[in-house]
Amino acid sequence: MQCSVRHLARRGVSTLKFGNSAQESDVRFFQRVLGAANVITSPQELKRYNTDWLGQYVGRSPVVLCPRTTAEVVEVMRHCNLRHLPVVPQGGNTGLAGGSVPVQDEVVLSLTRMSDVLSIDPDACVATVQAGVTLQQLDEALAPHALCVPLDLGVKATCQLGGNVSTNAGGLRVVRYGSLHGSVLGLEVVLADGTILDLNNAMRKDNTGLDLKQLFIGAEGTLGVITALSIATPPRPSSVNVAFLGVKSFDAVLATLRRARSMLGEILSAVEFEDSTCMRLVLQHLEGTQHPLAHARDCPMYMVIETASSGPHRERLDAFVRESAAAGDVLDATVASDATDMDRLWRLRYGVSQALVKAGHVFKYDVSVPQKQMYNIVDEMRSRLAADEAKGGMQHTVVGYGHVGDGNLHVNVLYDRNATSEQMARTQAALEPWLFECIRDMKGSVSAEHGIGQHKQHALAYSKSCDALRVMRSIKHLLDPSGLLNPHKMLDE
Amino acid sequence: MQCSVRHLARRGVSTLKFGNSAQESDVRFFQRVLGAANVITSPQELKRYNTDWLGQYVGRSPVVLCPRTTAEVVEVMRHCNLRHLPVVPQGGNTGLAGGSVPVQDEVVLSLTRMSDVLSIDPDACVATVQAGVTLQQLDEALAPHALCVPLDLGVKATCQLGGNVSTNAGGLRVVRYGSLHGSVLGLEVVLADGTILDLNNAMRKDNTGLDLKQLFIGAEGTLGVITALSIATPPRPSSVNVAFLGVKSFDAVLATLRRARSMLGEILSAVEFEDSTCMRLVLQHLEGTQHPLAHARDCPMYMVIETASSGPHRERLDAFVRESAAAGDVLDATVASDATDMDRLWRLRYGVSQALVKAGHVFKYDVSVPQKQMYNIVDEMRSRLAADEAKGGMQHTVVGYGHVGDGNLHVNVLYDRNATSEQMARTQAALEPWLFECIRDMKGSVSAEHGIGQHKQHALAYSKSCDALRVMRSIKHLLDPSGLLNPHKMLDE
Numbered sequence: 001m002q003c004s005v006r007h008l009a010r011r012g013v014s015t016l017k018f019g020n021s022a023q024e025s026d027v028r029f030f031q032r033v034l035g036a037a038n039v040i041t042s043p044q045e046l047k048r049y050n051t052d053w054l055g056q057y058v059g060r061s062p063v064v065l066c067p068r069t070t071a072e073v074v075e076v077m078r079h080c081n082l083r084h085l086p087v088v089p090q091g092g093n094t095g096l097a098g099g100s101v102p103v104q105d106e107v108v109l110s111l112t113r114m115s116d117v118l119s120i121d122p123d124a125c126v127a128t129v130q131a132g133v134t135l136q137q138l139d140e141a142l143a144p145h146a147l148c149v150p151l152d153l154g155v156k157a158t159c160q161l162g163g164n165v166s167t168n169a170g171g172l173r174v175v176r177y178g179s180l181h182g183s184v185l186g187l188e189v190v191l192a193d194g195t196i197l198d199l200n201n202a203m204r205k206d207n208t209g210l211d212l213k214q215l216f217i218g219a220e221g222t223l224g225v226i227t228a229l230s231i232a233t234p235p236r237p238s239s240v241n242v243a244f245l246g247v248k249s250f251d252a253v254l255a256t257l258r259r260a261r262s263m264l265g266e267i268l269s270a271v272e273f274e275d276s277t278c279m280r281l282v283l284q285h286l287e288g289t290q291h292p293l294a295h296a297r298d299c300p301m302y303m304v305i306e307t308a309s310s311g312p313h314r315e316r317l318d319a320f321v322r323e324s325a326a327a328g329d330v331l332d333a334t335v336a337s338d339a340t341d342m343d344r345l346w347r348l349r350y351g352v353s354q355a356l357v358k359a360g361h362v363f364k365y366d367v368s369v370p371q372k373q374m375y376n377i378v379d380e381m382r383s384r385l386a387a388d389e390a391k392g393g394m395q396h397t398v399v400g401y402g403h404v405g406d407g408n409l410h411v412n413v414l415y416d417r418n419a420t421s422e423q424m425a426r427t428q429a430a431l432e433p434w435l436f437e438c439i440r441d442m443k444g445s446v447s448a449e450h451g452i453g454q455h456k457q458h459a460l461a462y463s464k465s466c467d468a469l470r471v472m473r474s475i476k477h478l479l480d481p482s483g484l485l486n487p488h489k490m491l492d493e
Numbered sequence: 494m495q496c497s498v499r500h501l502a503r504r505g506v507s508t509l510k511f512g513n514s515a516q517e518s519d520v521r522f523f524q525r526v527l528g529a530a531n532v533i534t535s536p537q538e539l540k541r542y543n544t545d546w547l548g549q550y551v552g553r554s555p556v557v558l559c560p561r562t563t564a565e566v567v568e569v570m571r572h573c574n575l576r577h578l579p580v581v582p583q584g585g586n587t588g589l590a591g592g593s594v595p596v597q598d599e600v601v602l603s604l605t606r607m608s609d610v611l612s613i614d615p616d617a618c619v620a621t622v623q624a625g626v627t628l629q630q631l632d633e634a635l636a637p638h639a640l641c642v643p644l645d646l647g648v649k650a651t652c653q654l655g656g657n658v659s660t661n662a663g664g665l666r667v668v669r670y671g672s673l674h675g676s677v678l679g680l681e682v683v684l685a686d687g688t689i690l691d692l693n694n695a696m697r698k699d700n701t702g703l704d705l706k707q708l709f710i711g712a713e714g715t716l717g718v719i720t721a722l723s724i725a726t727p728p729r730p731s732s733v734n735v736a737f738l739g740v741k742s743f744d745a746v747l748a749t750l751r752r753a754r755s756m757l758g759e760i761l762s763a764v765e766f767e768d769s770t771c772m773r774l775v776l777q778h779l780e781g782t783q784h785p786l787a788h789a790r791d792c793p794m795y796m797v798i799e800t801a802s803s804g805p806h807r808e809r810l811d812a813f814v815r816e817s818a819a820a821g822d823v824l825d826a827t828v829a830s831d832a833t834d835m836d837r838l839w840r841l842r843y844g845v846s847q848a849l850v851k852a853g854h855v856f857k858y859d860v861s862v863p864q865k866q867m868y869n870i871v872d873e874m875r876s877r878l879a880a881d882e883a884k885g886g887m888q889h890t891v892v893g894y895g896h897v898g899d900g901n902l903h904v905n906v907l908y909d910r911n912a913t914s915e916q917m918a919r920t921q922a923a924l925e926p927w928l929f930e931c932i933r934d935m936k937g938s939v940s941a942e943h944g945i946g947q948h949k950q951h952a953l954a955y956s957k958s959c960d961a962l963r964v965m966r967s968i969k970h971l972l973d974p975s976g977l978l979n980p981h982k983m984l985d986e
Contacts, residue, residue: 123747123864124900125754146755170698178725179698181707182675198958203861204899205663205672206938207711208945208956209983210965214674214707218700232671235758254616261618262639265728265803266759310758311809368696371616406697407617445699452701463701465691472703474971479964490702 018487019086021105022063026083030065033075038113040064049108052101053094053155057454059102061088066113070188070196070227073109077225078194080107086487087192089221091163092134094155096366097453099220100163103488109225111162117141118228126185126202128230131162147233150177154350162226168218170449175405176269176308177234180217186230187213189223192480202230215475220451221486223479237269237308241317242342244292245324245333246299247273250375252329253301257371257404259327260305263320267313270306271405275378278302278352278401281414285358286351292344296332303404304349306342352401356412359397363413363428365435368445374409375400377438381411381431388430394423408448436462452490460490511980512579514598515556519576523558526568531606533557542601545594546587546648550947552595554581559606563681563689563720566602570718571687573600579980580685582714584656585627587648589859590946592713593656596981602718604655610634611721619678619695621723624655631724640726643670647843655719661711663942668898669762669801673710676725680706682717685973695723708968713944714979716972730762730801734810735835737785738817738826739792740766743868745822746794750864750897752820753798756813760806763799764898768871771795771845771892774907778851779844785837789825796897797842799835845894849905852890856906856921858928861938867902868893870931874904874924881923887916901941929955945983953983 030039040046041063050059067073080087086106093100102108114132121127122145129138135156139149153159153171163169165187168180177183186200199213216223247253253273260268279302283289291297307317314337324330336342356362369377378400385396397414415427436459439446446459461469469491476483476491523532533539534556543552560566573580579599586593595601607625614620615638622631628649632642646652646664656662658680661673670676679693692706709716740746746766753761772795776782784790800810807830817823829835849855862870871893878889890907908920929952932939939952954962962984969976969984 121863123751168700168704170700174698178671178675181704182671195960197960197964199961201861201936201938201956202863203936203938203941205667205861205896205901205941206956207661207663207940207942208938208949208953209962210708210716210968211661211674211711212961212964212968214710215703217707218704223703235754237758258616261728263803265730266801267803308759310756310760316804368694368698370614370695403698408698443694443696445694445696445701447700448696448698449700456701460701463694463699467688467690468692468705469702471690471705471972475703475705475968478967478971 017104019484020084022085022107026079026085027063029079030063030076034065034067034072038066038068040066049090049093049110050101052098054096057098057101060105061102061108062105064108064110066110068113070190073190073225073227074194074196076109077190077192080484081193081482084482084484086484088486089166089225091132091160091166092155092158094159095163095167095453096450097447097455099167099451099453099486099489103454106487111160111227114227120145120147122147124202124204125233125235126204126230127233128186128200128202128228129161130228131226132160135159135161135164142233143236146236148236150183150232150234151180161229161231165217165226165229166219166221167451170403170406170408172270172272172403174403175271181214183232184213184217184229185232187216187226188228189216190225190227192224192482192484197224200228200230204232218451220453220490222476222490223485235310238310239312240306240308240342241314241335241337242345243305243317243321243333243335244345244348245303245305245321246293246296246331247301247303248329248331249300253303253404254371255327255329256303256324259324260320263323264307264316267307267309267316268305268405269308270304272304272349272402273404274302274349274352274401275399276300276302277397277399279348281355281359281399282348282351285355286347289348289351292334292348293332299331302348304345349401352399356399356414360414360417361419363431365411366448366450367409367411367439368407368448369409369439369442370444371404371407373442374404374407377409377435378411381413381435384430384434385413385427388426393426393430394419396427433462439463454489457489457492510597512977513577515578515600519572519578520556522572523556523569527558527560527565531559531561533559542583542586542603543594545591547589550591550594553598554595554601555598557601557603559603561606563683566683566718566720567687567689569602570683570685573977574686574975577975577977579977581979582659582718584625584653584659585648585651587652588656588660588946589943590940590948592660592944592946592979592982596947599980604653604720607720613638613640615640617695617697618726618728619697619723620726621693621695621721622654623721624719625653628652628654628657635726636729639729641729643676643725643727644673654722654724658710658719658722659712659714660944663896663899663901665763665765665896667896668764670727674707677706677710677722678725679723680709680719681721682709682719684717685975685977690717693721693723697725711944713946713983715969715983716978728803731803732805733762733799733801733835734807734828734830735838736798736810736814736826736828737838737841738796738798738814739786739789739824740794740796741822741824742793746796746897747864748820748822749796749817752817753813756816757800757809760800760802760809761798761898762801763797765797765842765895766897767795767842767845767894768892769793769795770890771894772841774848774852774892775841775844778848779840782841782844785827785841786825792824795841797838842894845892849892849907853907853910854912856924858904859941859943860902860904860932861900861941862902862932862935863937864897864900866935867897867900870902870928871904874906874928877923877927878906878920881919886919886923887912889920926955932956947982950982950985
């Protein structure tokens with residue numbers, strides 16, 4: 001996946017130095033404010049803060065700051081503003097677009113130590129937390145109140161809520177709970193000049209002026225540092241079931257989705273799909289996995305459907321599976337209700353990304369398109385690359401999977417680990433801008449849930465108009481006039 | 494309810510003329526663009542566009558424009574911008590804060606003729622409509638697809654989706670579907686200078702840059718004119734039940750809410766409460782109403798709990814009612830499953846507002862506070878007004894009702910229709926700013942769902958900090974530098 005680093009250079013992202021570099025005197029200031037232990041400067045320790053989750057992007061920040069309180073964030077930001085030091089806010093550093101690591105030698109502001117669950121209100125079903133609380137930590141704090149976080153991600157043990165909100169993280173539960181724009185009720189944000197913007201009233205309904213907090217949800221740390229947040233926490237389902245289905249075709253996937261919506265409605269909590277190539281790669285590369293279906297072992301498509309509710313409902317899921325089989329859409333199915341079995345089935349879907357990494361190098365695209373056209377993109381991509389192969393291009397395996405309930409397709413291109421950069425460039429040229437143009441024509445999104453970061457800057461204009469980008473940049477300028485927050489990324493010109 | 498008009502004058506809202514007034518030549522221009530029939534200038538016809546839903550606010554616009562297309566809105570806005578004519582966008586004109594009528598002689602831009610349902614995608618469960626489509630019209634268009642609008646309001650036959658989004662309308666279904674910030678997927682907006690901002694990709698997931706559309710949700714027409722929108726439309730429940738409960742106390746209301754969340758979880762679709770005074774006024778003033786409970790006819794509190802799902806669930810609601818009675822929280826209850834009975838029960842809650850209007854004049858407050866403290870506000874308000882009465886103030890009846898599931902309290906003060914303006918001012922002085930200070934101290938909202946409009950400008954600063962207001966005003970200035978859109982309202986200084 002080093003491809004992306006090479007893209008960066010090739011695409012001509014500015015490598016001109018921006019802002020000042022932190023000096024010894026800055027480090028001494030930070031040590032006075034935060035305590036020496038909370039200012040990281042050792043090259044060994046710095047490495048993980050400078051390197052993104054996928055190892056695609058490596059920055060060279062000389063200093064990582066670990067404040068404990070909002071007041072400390074304010075002092076840090078004031079100093080950086082005066083000294084014109086660019087700052088990268090960083091949560092669990094689990095983003096997939098390189099948004100949370102420095103591009104040059106920006107100061108890294110890690111929220112990790114701001115890890116207090118501030119309050120849980122079981123009447124309102126609202127939790128208020130510092131930004132560095134991990135998804136798992138909050139979920140465990142909510143469990144005794146029979147509440148849950150309306151968000152689930154594979155990296156829940158390390159990703160932090162501030163980062164989740166900054167990324168507008170999607171994941172598996174959007175089909176049930178919607179996006180964070182609906183779930184996040186309040187934010188506390190520190191602006192580039194150290195001003196605290198208190199947008200954290202924790203109420204479910206509040207129509208007093210513009211809803212400014214929404215700007216920071218998905219702003220990828222470019223407008224301010226989220227230091228605390230309130231989030232609606234729905235009742236924790238007492239009953240969960242998972243069905244794994246072998247499906248006849250992608251059309252049958254859509255028919256099954258429609259049936260699931262109609263028969264399962266409010267108890268649906270995930271509707272995922274993967275194609276047969278994904279399944280083959282998972283079974284081949286992930287230890288301990290096995291095909292879960294007894295009869296139909298080579299289906300064109302597979303689906304995972306999860307239901308969750310406050311009362312038992314297994315018979316409803318069974319009835320849905322029976323009806324889907326009777327309609328001819330589903331070729332074979334298995335339903336799990338105990339935790340181990342559910343995990344086993346989920347791993348066949350969760351594991352796709354990991355299996356791809358084990359199998360070779362990957363071009364990853366994370367897009368939103370109308371459901372009807374989702375798999376056409378995978379098929380067309382296969383044709384384009386087959387045509388290129390016929391003319392001497394390298395071999396590829398194209399796979400499609402994703403959150404079909406949300407129209408969110410992950411289409412990945414697997415290729416040989418030993419490919420040359422010329423081969424990679426040729427493949428990329430076969431796919432871009434063709435893919436982005438397709439998505440623009442469908443009024444889709446070139447980044448459904450991963451965001452822009454360093455990775456998708458060149459594609460942003462395919463999903464947003466010049467006028468919209470102009471307004472975004474004006475708002476950026478309004479809130480961060482010196483451009484110190486997370487430079488060279490989302491809205492960089 | 495004329496009190497509010499008097500507030501306006503008393504509070505010193507500027508009556509200095511702002512902008513130019515439309516001239517004959519402007520009217521001729523509008524007639525050329527829209528057709529003579531779509532430019533209203535007759536005083537008789539103008540009246541209803543100049544007067545708000547509650548008859549509290551009366552503007553004096555000389556011209557109402559009724560475009561049919563976005564292109565026409567663009568032409569109108571360009572002209573108004575060049576001519577410095579202030580514009581009030583208006584949907585169904587059903588708002589409760591005077592936001593949709595002119596303050597002076599602003600041009601009214603009515604979206605009523607922009608009433609096309611543009612598309613319904615049953616796979617994605619998304620509808621795209623012009624802004625003037627009514628809530629009921631969309632609901633009827635969705636019914637054949639077994640989908641519904643994630644919003645329900647008493648005025649559904651006349652309120653328009655563009656207006657709903659501009660107001661961020663709340664209502665009864667927020668407890669189930671969340672706010673419009675989560676449900677609205679895309680917007681098309683025309684800015685003050687006629688620029689079309691196309692933020693309408695209709696995808697459930699889109700992380701490409703700042704989510705600008707969120708700014709316009711709840712902006713009350715001060716930032717741009719919403720001309721079209723896409724909204725997520727959930728599966729239409731096939732089974733609905735309504736329980737009407739007589740409840741022991743407000744603490745028991747909260748215990749019942751917690752039990753409802755835990756036992757009914759995802760099938761809950763409304764959790765409402767009203768106190769015994771509301772019930773008495775409804776039975777006294779609304780024809781055809783009768784007490785629905787056989788045994789406990791004088792309960793301190795009443796609740797309406799609605800459940801809705803994609804499968805039958807009546808036994809779950811019955812079990813919840815039994816358990817609530819066994820716990821001693823619920824004194825008596827009745828459950829309805831047929832439409833007529835459900836309407837009959839709902840009217841006892843829906844009808845509160847209407848009953849109050851029939852009973853006298855009303856000060857209306859629509860606030861969000863932590864559930865635990867909701868009814869304390871009603872009690873304290875009663876004490877304050879009783880103390881004032883003891884010192885010679887006029888008589889009052891204080892009632893509390895609202896969307897308890899969302900922490901949204903409507904606390905209303907009923908008083909004699911013949912009260913003098915001095916008496917009204919005395920009452921108001923007994924309540925304000927005390928109430929707003931209480932709400933500020935609880936980090937609540939001084940306007941939960943009605944918005945700011947002309948009615949709550951003086952209270953805005955109790956829920957939003959100076960810094961937040963400064964940022965809001967800068968964004969307003971960025972998008973509407975001449976301040977032509979809906980002046981004298983939400984963000985006016």
